[in-house]
Amino acid sequence: MRHRGPIPDRPVASAGVGRAEFAIELRETSRRFGRTEALAPIDLTVAPGEVVTVLGPSGSGKTTLLRIVGGLVAPTTGTVLVDGVAPEQARSTKRIGFVPQRPALLPWRTVRQNARLLLDVNRGAGPASGTSPDHLLGQVGLLDFADAYPHELSGGMQQRVSLARTLALGAPVLLLDEPFAALDEITRTDMRHLLAEVSEPLQTTILFVTHSIAEAVFLSDRVLVLSSRPGRIVGEELVDLPRPRHAGLEDEPAFFALERRLRALLHAGMGR
Amino acid sequence: MNSRRVMAAGAVGLAVFALLWELLVRALDVKPFILLAPTRIASELADRPSYYLGAMGVTARHAVLGLAIAIAGALLLGALLSTSRFLEHAVQPVLMLILVAPWVAYFASIVVWLGRGDPPVIFLVAFVTTPAYVFATVAGLRSADPDAREVLRSVDASRAEVLLRLRLPSALPALLATSRYGAALALAAAYYGEGGNLTSVGLGAIGRRAASAQSGAVLWASVVATVLLGVALLVAIAAIERVALRWHVSQRRAPHDDGGDRGAVTPPA
Numbered sequence: 001m002r003h004r005g006p007i008p009d010r011p012v013a014s015a016g017v018g019r020a021e022f023a024i025e026l027r028e029t030s031r032r033f034g035r036t037e038a039l040a041p042i043d044l045t046v047a048p049g050e051v052v053t054v055l056g057p058s059g060s061g062k063t064t065l066l067r068i069v070g071g072l073v074a075p076t077t078g079t080v081l082v083d084g085v086a087p088e089q090a091r092s093t094k095r096i097g098f099v100p101q102r103p104a105l106l107p108w109r110t111v112r113q114n115a116r117l118l119l120d121v122n123r124g125a126g127p128a129s130g131t132s133p134d135h136l137l138g139q140v141g142l143l144d145f146a147d148a149y150p151h152e153l154s155g156g157m158q159q160r161v162s163l164a165r166t167l168a169l170g171a172p173v174l175l176l177d178e179p180f181a182a183l184d185e186i187t188r189t190d191m192r193h194l195l196a197e198v199s200e201p202l203q204t205t206i207l208f209v210t211h212s213i214a215e216a217v218f219l220s221d222r223v224l225v226l227s228s229r230p231g232r233i234v235g236e237e238l239v240d241l242p243r244p245r246h247a248g249l250e251d252e253p254a255f256f257a258l259e260r261r262l263r264a265l266l267h268a269g270m271g272r
Numbered sequence: 273m274n275s276r277r278v279m280a281a282g283a284v285g286l287a288v289f290a291l292l293w294e295l296l297v298r299a300l301d302v303k304p305f306i307l308l309a310p311t312r313i314a315s316e317l318a319d320r321p322s323y324y325l326g327a328m329g330v331t332a333r334h335a336v337l338g339l340a341i342a343i344a345g346a347l348l349l350g351a352l353l354s355t356s357r358f359l360e361h362a363v364q365p366v367l368m369l370i371l372v373a374p375w376v377a378y379f380a381s382i383v384v385w386l387g388r389g390d391p392p393v394i395f396l397v398a399f400v401t402t403p404a405y406v407f408a409t410v411a412g413l414r415s416a417d418p419d420a421r422e423v424l425r426s427v428d429a430s431r432a433e434v435l436l437r438l439r440l441p442s443a444l445p446a447l448l449a450t451s452r453y454g455a456a457l458a459l460a461a462a463y464y465g466e467g468g469n470l471t472s473v474g475l476g477a478i479g480r481r482a483a484s485a486q487s488g489a490v491l492w493a494s495v496v497a498t499v500l501l502g503v504a505l506l507v508a509i510a511a512i513e514r515v516a517l518r519w520h521v522s523q524r525r526a527p528h529d530d531g532g533d534r535g536a537v538t539p540p541a
Contacts, residue, residue: 088428091425091427098426100422104423117437122430125427150519
C-alpha cells in the first residue's frame with residue numbers, strides 16, 4: 001500500500017492524526033432499515049492519511065456506510081471508531097469533514113461566508129487549525145467570486161465552494177458522498193483532478209464514495225467494491241499509481257488495467 | 273419588461289381608473305355618501321392635511337405595533353410548533369378558528385375586557401394577524417435545506433445555531449410574503465377597531481363619526497387615507513424584501529439567457 005509521504009514544511013492537518021492506529025475502524029458493522037438489510041456486516045480499517053474509495057452500484061449501501069462512519073446513521077450491529085473515538089464524539093469535536101452529494105450552500109451567504117460556515121458554528125470544538133477559507137477559495141480558483149452569491153455560480157463552482165467549506169475545518173477525516181455525481185462529465189473530470197491537487201498535501205484520511213470507476217482509481221490508495229443490496233465487500237484493489245496524481249495518469253495502461261479489474265468486480269457484485 | 277416600464281404601466285392603469293371614477297360620479301350624479309369623486313376627496317384631504325395626517329399616524333401606529341407583536345409571537349410559537357408534529361397538529365385547528373372567526377362581531381367584547389384607547393385596537397390587530405404568521409413560520413422553518421442541515425449536523429452545530437443560521441433565514445421569504453397580506457388585514461382591523469372604540473382617535477374613528485353624520489366627504493377621505501397608508505406599508509415591505517432577500521429567487525431581476533441560474537461566468541463588480 002502506497003501512503004503519501006509527509007511534506008515537511010506543511011503543518012499536519014490535525015493533532016489527531018497518528019493518535020489512533022486506524023483513522024477509521026469498522027467491526028462487523030451492519031445496518032438494516034425496517035426489513036431491508038442495507039449493509040451486510042462489514043469489517044473495514046483505514047490507516048491515517050490513506051485514501052479509500054468505496055465503489056458500488058446504486059442501492060449498494062455505500063452512502064449508508066459513509067453516514068455510519070460520519071455518525072449520521074447509527075449501525076444496527078457492530079462498532080465504529082473514527083480517529084479512535086465514537087463517530088458522535090468525533091463529530092462534536094469537529095474531527096469529521098463531510099462533503100454531501102449536493103453542495104447545499106446557504107443562498108443568503110456569499111461564497112466567502114459559505115466557506116466559513118463550519119468555522120462559525122460549534123466554535124468551542126477544535127481543531128481550528130485548518131487552512132484559511134480565503135486560501136482554499138484561491139486553491140479551488142474562486143477567490144474572484146468570494147463576494148458572489150451561490151446562485152451566481154455554476155454547479156461545478158458551487159461544489160468547489162462546498163469542498164473549500166469542508167477543507168477549512170482542517171478535520172483529520174474527510175467523508176465524501178458522491179460529491180461530483182450531479183456534475184457533467186467534463187466538470188467531473190476537472191473536479192477529481194482538483195480534489196487530488198488540494199487534498200494530497202493535507203495528509204487527510206479520506207473515505208470517498210462513488211459509482212465512478214475513474215474517480216476511484218484516480219483518487220485512491222485502495223478501492224473497495226460493494227455488491228448490490230445488501231452491500232458486502234466483494235473485492236479490493238490496491239492502486240499502485242505514483243503520487244502526486246496528475247491528469248496524464250488517466251491515459252496510461254496501468255490506469256486502464258485497474259479500471260478493467262474494478263469493472264469486473266463491480267459486475268460480479270451486481271450478479272452479472 | 274424592465275422596472276421603469278412596469279411602473280409606467282401601473283401609473284397609466286391608476287390614472288385611467290381615477291378618470292373613469294370621476295366621469296362616472298359626475299355623469300350619474302352619484303350622491304357623495306355613496307361614492308365621492310376623486311377630485312373632491314383630494315380637496316377634502318388638502319383642506320385639513322394635519323387632521324388626516326395625525327389620524328394616519330395613529331392608525332399606522334396601531335397597525336405596525338400589532339403586526340410587530342404578531343410576528344414576535346408567531347416566531348416564538350412557530351419555532352415551538354416546528355419541533356413537534358403533534359404540537360403543530362394540536363394547535364393548528366385553534367389557529368384556524370382564530371383565522372375565520374368574525375372579529376367584527378367579537379370586538380365589543382375585547383373593548384369590555386381591555387377598556388378603551390389603544391390596547392383593544394392593538395390586541396385586535398395582533399390577534400387576527402398571528403395565525404397566518406404562525407403558519408408561515410412553521411412552513412418556513414421546515415423548508416430549510418435538509419442537506420445543509422446534515423452539513424451542520426456533521427460538525428455538531430447546536431439547535432440554536434441551526435435555528436439562527438439556517439432555519440430562520442429559510443423562513444424569511446415566507447414571512448415577508450405573509451406580510452403583504454398581513455399589512456392589509458392589520459389596517460382593516462385597526463380601522464375597524466378605532467371606529468368601534470369610542471374614545472380612540474385614528475382614521476377608523478373619523479370614518480365612524482362621518483358615517484353617523486352622513487358626511488360623504490370625510491368618510492371617503494378617511495378611506496383614501498387608509499389606502500395611502502396601505503400602499504406605504506406595501507412599499508416598505510417590498511423595500512425590506514429587496515434588501516433582505518437579495519439572494520432569493522423572487523428578487524432576481526434579469527434571468528440568465530439559458531433560462532437557468534447556472535450560467536454566470538463573470539465575477540460581480
